[in-house]
Amino acid sequence: MLKHRGFPGRLPSTDFQFTVRRANPKGATPITRRERYRDRRTPDKQADAGFLKALWDHFGDEPFERGNLDAGRLSWLFGREVLAAEDPFDPTSYDALLRVDETAARISFPEVFAAGEDAEVDADDWDEDSA
Secondary structure, three states: OOOOOOOOOEOOOOEEEOOOOOOOOOOOOOHHHHHHOOOHHHHHHHHHHHHHHHHHHHHHHOEEEEEOOOOHHHHHEEEEEEEOOOOOOOOOOOOOOEEEEEHHOOOOOOOHHHHHHHHHHHHOOHHHHHO
């Protein structure tokens, strides 16, 4: 199982897990598409957004190996913002390739991408003479 170095282990100041420490000896937990209903709790929505931001910051739109990424957290995004990057896709493999669907992610979680765009605009608008 590949361990993604530098990837956050959890959402800061919460118990929402993003990675697992070691491989399950019984096999990897399958990744399945979970339905996200409108009445989900705000912390759950924030965990989804935080996980997607971590995926985007770490991998961008490039395919990535599942490795030690938490199957439960991936399942909340799978089939929408996170897609299989190989055919056939094995949802129970730590070696399975995934990718972030940027178009779907920008629609579902615009705040994840807005923060990066604002930072770039602020850096470009910096006036050295006003300091």
